[in-house]
Amino acid sequence: MFRITIIAGARPNFMKIAPILKAIEKNKSNGEEIDFRLIHTGQHYDKKMSGSFFEQLGIPEPHANLEAGGGSQAEQTANIMVRFEKELQDNPADVVLVVGDVTSTMACSITAKKLNTQVVHVEAGIRSGDLSMPEEINRMVTDSITDHFFTTSEVANKNLRKAGIEEGRIHFVGNTMIDTLLSNIKNFIDPEIQIDGEILQEKKYFMLTLHRPANVDEEEKLKALMQAIIDNTGDLPIIFPVHPRTAKILINLGISHDRLHFIEPLSYLEFNYLVKKAKAVVTDSGGITEETTVMGVPCLTLRDNTERPETISMGTNELVGTNPQNLKPYLDKLMAGEWKKGGEIPLWDGKTANRIVQQLLEIYKPNLKSPN
Structure with a gap:
């Protein structure tokens, strides 16, 4: 069984994980030996920020809520790491999947790597160049220890290549947030x-x-x-x-x-x-x-x-x-009615999560070793 632990901690995460969970369930129902464990770090929690997202986007109840919200950046990071370490020790995984750029993304990536667990980052490689933003630090740290990078654009691909990441670890798949948008627009x-x-x-x-x-x-x-x-x-x-x-x-x-x-x-x-x-x-x-x-x-x-x-x-x-x-x-x-119209962005087509799960199976399934 290919076991994936998926991390969600703040509002943007929920939009990004929802289609991935559905894609895993679809593959599982088609006979693939794949399963997930959903961890809510509790970085943000109130009805509007979390509860309604789970209901409206069809996200199942998390297997665990680390309840690590509140405090300063450092306190929150530390709380998430301490609690996620125990969670991962009690429930080992083949891969820890993180999304986006919130504190939970960085904290769980560090914890997983220190427990010798593979880390995959969805929405990897994006950069603002602004180190005054906590999110930029989270992105840089996470990508510095990630094993496989799932990207939303060619710009992100270039950022990762510039950082010395070899081509075989960069996977241009599109944008899972757009999967969620397109599937819910009706x-x-x-x-x-x-x-x-x-x-x-x-x-x-x-x-x-x-x-x-x-x-x-x-x-x-x-x-x-x-x-x-x-x-x-x-x-x-x-x-x-x-x-x-x-x-x-x-x-x-x-x-x-x-x-x-x-x-x-x-x-x-x-x-x-x-x-x-x-x-x-x-x-x-x-x-x-x-x-x-x-x-x-x-x-x-x-x-x-x-x-x-x-x-x-x-x-x-x-x-x-x-x-x-x-x-x-x-x-x-x-x-004055002179705004630009814009156009389609490559692979922002609502099928990103399926590409991610297929790529994960291709990468990890041939050499799968179940956790002890």
Whole structure:
């Protein structure tokens, strides 16, 4: 039996593992000697961040929850490593599969390698070049000890080759987050947001998400950024899913407007319903830029760098930067109907998880040694 331990710890992970679990189950039902153990590290947990994802995306209950959330970066990393070490010792695996770039990804990779277990990284090789981002450090450390690399783009392949990774360990398979998006697009849920008693009209509102320290930690910069968004979006509503505590901070800073609407965080299916119908999305998230590209929705990224350049060169995304003054020309172009259309990105076709599982079987099955 080929045993794979799969790690999930934070919201982006769930979108990436869901299709992989389904692909494993499909191969298992077709007679393949393959099985998985799903570990939730507990890095993030609340109903909107975790529970609803498991329900909506058809993810089975984890075999274990390490409950390692909270604390500083170092405390969280240490807690995950200590608890995952015991989990892996009690339940050995042939491969530990990690996805993305959260703390759990790095911590479980290190732990697995120290127990002489193979590590495979899904979404390997992406780089922002910005070491002030915890995610960039997580990516670099994970890829430095990974055995096999599953990539989303040719840019990621080039990054890995530049780091000296031999071709036979790099597997260009596509993007599992897009698998999840395409398989759920018909299931999107209208959250029925009403503005002044009227429902939102398609292409007549903006979606906004902000969470990165470069944008939200400096009060004056945050105020200037929000003002630039309000000043250059015409008369359209701006829908901002935000935690109530963050909304209170924004209001206390005097950041409010008749067209700016704070709403509570949404589930995956509700959020993407609003994204798909929006005129555009203004965000500092990496993953959202991938989803907007596939759905053909204009996206303005409030960052100075991106680890997903293909969403700019081939998609609907533009890198605006974090200077509030940069926003106006981009929003002017959008409001004038002059935004680029974007196109298809290779292998972002909804079949990535199947390619990953087939590749894993090809790599490991011939020389499989079951754990003791």
